C-alpha cells in the first residue's frame with residue numbers, strides 16, 4: 001500500500017480543522033504522496049506552506065471556477081507568485097463548472113485560459129475541473145494548445161470517447177470515489193477502457209468518499225478503496241494498479 005498516491009486532495013477544507021494532524025499522520029503511515037489542491041485566494045498560500053512543512057505533500061494553486069466571483073488582479077498576482085514555488089507542482093484547480101452556476105460561463109472561460117497561459121509559462125501541468133462543460137472544456141484545451149502544459153482531468157465524468165481524445169493530447173484521467181458507486185456507469189467504463197499509463201487516482205477529499213465510506217468525510221488514505229475497485233474492474237492486482245498510478249502521478253506532476 002505504501003506507494004498509494006492521492007493526486008487530488010483538499011486537506012485545508014474546514015472539515016479537517018479538528019484533526020488535520022491525524023489525517024496527515026495517516027498519510028505518513030499508509031501512503032507515498034498527496035497533491036493538496038488550493039482552489040481559492042485564502043487557501044492557496046496555506047497549501048504552499050503545508051507542502052513546505054511535509055515532504056509527502058505537494059501543492060497546486062489556482063482559482064476554482066466556482067470561485068470566479070472572488071477574482072481580483074491582486075489575487076491573481078499572488079497565485080502567479082506562489083505558482084513558482086518548487087513544491088507547487090500543478091496549476092489549478094481550474095476549468096469550467098456549469099452545474100452550480102451558468103451565469104458566470106464567460107468569466108470562467110477567461111479565467112481558465114489565464115490558468116492555461118500560466119501553466120505553459122511555468123511548464124507545470126494543469127489540474128482541470130470539468131463539470132457539465134465537456135464541449136467547452138475540449139474546445140478551450142484544443143484552441144489554446146494546452147497540451148504544451150499537460151495535466152489531469154480530475155474527477156473525470158466524460159465518456160470513453162472524450163477520455164481517449166484528451167489522452168491523445170497527453171492528458172491524464174483522474175478517477176476517485178464515484179467509480180465505486182453503484183450507479184457509476186460512465187466512470188466504470190472509463191476505468192476499464194483507458195490505457196493504464198494515463199490513469200491516476202484521487203480522493204477529492206473531503207468529498208466523494210469511496211464505498212464503503214460513501215457519504216462520510218473522505219481523506220487521502222481512503223484512496224486505497226478506489227484503487228481496489230479499479231484493479232478489480234481491470235482484472236489486475238491491487239499492487240499493479242497502485243504501482244502504475246504512482247508512476248503515472250509522478251510523471252504527470254513531474255516529480256523526481
Ligand SMILES: [Zn+2]
Nearest residue numbers: 008037093204
Ligand atoms: Zn477538487
